[in-house]
Amino acid sequence: MARVWLVKSEPDAYAYDDLERDGRTAWEGVRNYQARNFMRDEMREGDAVLYYHSSTDAPGVVGVATVASAPYPDPTQFDEASPYYDPKSTPDAPRWVLVDIAPLRRLPRVVTLQELKADARFEGSLLTHRGTRLSVMPMDEAHLRAVEEMAQRAPAD
DNA sequence: GCCAACGTTGGC
DNA sequence: GCCAACGTTGGC
DSSP: OOOEEEEEEOHHHHOHHHHHHHSOEEOTTOOOHHHHHIIIIIOOTTOEEEEEEOSSSSOEEEEEEEEOSOOEEOGGGGOTTSTTOOTTOBTTBOOOEEOEEEEEEEEEEEEEHHHHHHSGGGTTOTTTSTTOOOSEEEEOHHHHHHHHHHHHSOOOO
């Protein structure tokens, strides 16, 4: 059974629009070991991905994407010109691993973090847990269904 | 821009 | 291996 993940991106850096335009993208630049481990060890092609916009006016989930490749080394770690260059990583023993992500569907509206925090179905989720700064995190199937359901109706405030 | 929360680094 | 200093994330 396919799993459900959530990835964060700053829309100024790479928005869901950009993902739709590109058709797919390598989820490069993740430099957190826990997030890397999820991509390297647990993500599989076909898993669902909640696409979340962070550091913006109304942070929240904007679309659903899918894992579109097996894990492979993040090429930016070897690129001296990249901000993600890691001098301690070598092609023989790459430190950072990523997957490709492809868009599935944009949500009818943004489901904001504020709404998610107010919804009992997200109690105990990593996303709403205070202090979680992971940019790649596991979610539940129920969270995916809840987000899609919430996106169908007007925000309850 | 502030700052809480957390991860990483490096001296010892 | 401890832990202080520093850097980053990300909501507000």
